[in-house]
Amino acid sequence: MSDRLEILRTGFSQAAAYRQGIPDRPCGMARGYGEMLETFDEPLPEYGKAGKAVIEELVQKGEPGLTPMAHPRFFGWVLGGSDPVGVAADWLVSAWGQNAAFHESSPTVSAIEQIAGQWLLDILDLPRTAAVGFATGATVANFTALAAARGAILRRHGWDPDADGLFGAPPITVLVGDDAHTSVFSALGYLGLGRRRVCRIQTDTQGRMEPADLERKVADTTGPKIIITQAGQINTGAFDPFPAVVNIARNAQAWLHVDGAFGLWARAHPSYRSLTTGVELADSWAVDGHKWLQTPFDSGYAIVRDTDALRQAMQIDASYLPAQTGAERIPCFLVPELSRRARGVPTWAMLKSLGRAGIEELVDRHCSVAKQVAAKLDRVPGVRVLNDVQLNQIVIDFGAPNASGDDRKASTEAVIQRIRDQGVIFVGGARWKETWVMRISVICSATGLTEVETVVDTITSAWTEVQAGMVEERILP
Template structure:
């Protein structure tokens, strides 16, 4: 075994008492455990809104500092009033995940170790853990084993990172290198996107200079799935560089694009196929839901979040690219003071748009190690079953309509008798949402689907259990009765 080097401490240097120095870390642990232990005893929503919290925290910059433990406790005392309890089993407002304790604990270590996870030399442990976690992720998701995995903040940056690789690859095919020569004078890239793509895709395209509006929007069906015939019709006469952006898990309906058909159409034009799979790509981790993603493994790149179904803390996502060279050309950095590696090295910062970066691979490794394949399968099956159970209960009630086909964990609901006009149904749906938020037993969100305002239920917190499904349905139906009864 290699002998460890001696501690980097000069004999003439006296260090402070660490028991005092680190007391703030113990205080943070106490406050964190206390908050998690009480989260289900509080209303499922923030006690104070943004404006109120701004008033709570507003004060002049202090002339002199304060004791760190006092500052920590002050932060917790004031800050908890404006927290949205996203780890609460009844939180269904957005597709977020529940920050499971194992991932949170690993994230604490990540911060306490204070590592910059850019290179092997800067943090051998972080680099090694990312490499192993990458292999595990590709295995779990059934994606090419030699694909490159960049650990990013979430699906927005995941889409950005993968599409940066796509931008370079499709332009190099026709003789232009945008990573070195920029986009001034470059041949145009045509991007084909489904009409119901997530907003993060358009943000990523804007960041990359490809434009939020300068896309070819492809029609979608009633569940938000891209129409393969529509794509074929639009791309038929296209010449030049092209990217097709597909979706695994539409944010409202949970629907999946027809990947096999899209890949065949894209392949005929040498177009890059990217898949935004922020939460839906996790369906590949369960044999019962894998069929929803048929053909997705044939794409060129994928974006997926860890802070959704893997239950890691924020911020954690992955940009996965089949061609490692395309990703490294888009992301790599070079300076004389930076370490270099040979062609076989996986250099973390060559795969993401960050040089200084936290070791966010640690929570991913910890959650995969804690759950294993069967644990991930269990969470997915449990949440999808809960979503189906809630939908089954709600659709039995008069004046309640389940708007989507519940294929995964997403349920969208409209309220109002069928004969009512759309504005009135929208008003009633918003009234139910507001009633639920005021009552505080559960937290749900609202969204516009087509022209209809719907209530969205996203079942994805690790703390949510099957026994909660009927309670959720009861609370929603009680709110509907209160709203509909007040109209009589």
């Protein structure tokens, strides 16, 4: 018994020490994948090792290859910072050993998920009667919501794909913005709707759907339709023009889905909320907890207005499972998994600890950091800010005014590499339209306005060094 306690204590103290030390550590990885593979590569043990020693070995071997996602200067991908409150709640989820499938499997978890779901609808201001499924992230939330969409619109055309499959079903036209997130295309693939078999809608320089093109293409098609929009483009943070898109969807009787993985949280702030006006009129939404809500991984929410459509898509029956008799929320009827981690618990804890005001402050702080960094970098010769920084995302590239696309790509990659090698800040790289860019995502709960100068100085000096290196390379034979 004391042995078990010792194992738990070891895990706790190692984890707490790691978290405590993050701000003082370099914002980078000491070792890459190849080295980590070598570190862990050994034959399957014939006999077990003491639990405490296993945990100590895990920490000693594993820490050098951890990515500093909870670091205040981590801007590499659009990821939250696993806030300590969510982490502690998540530890309890593991320690309690609960399976979140249905009420009897864990009354506490079921009740918490019900309340957390209501709170999410409240803070995101979505229809209060919508169903909320607790999924692993926006990828699976997109899949889950689009499964509901597929069933609902085909049933309107006399076909039940959830029971009878897609063979022989009336063809569905799926209309998607050209700059939609890749997970949407994956979801369409899983659903038999095809990654490629979509009608792509032209987008503007920020990645927003062009409503005129959508209207034209909707008019050109007959039969069931799903329109997929986004609140927060992964590179630029831009929002589709919802009021116009909602009108078009309504007139066409199309199902309207919103991928709002991070951008939907803009609704928690009175000034940013207007970017999302009209979003509440959609049929389904996908949003992440492990982004702006700062829950630990993994956590995403599939929100669907038509609860029955979601239940039919996720239907699972067995003698030992509950049956849906009334309207009550049964967790396993709202997501693809039966046995599942209790993701509602860290969600509840984060909503409780931040409250409305705390989430508003996070959105405000992160957007202010992004705007200040972008404004300062835009004044640096050779740096181009390529997006209209309305939210928390910045895309920039580097190069002399007359540099070719290839030269700009080479300088941008070199700046990113130099910054990664230094370990002061962590930035990402991505393709945006035809350009290779540095992407800065300000979304970690630990990031504050005090980081602005460090971010600008680090990027500016890396760019200066790259320019010097490039000049040298040209001069030297």
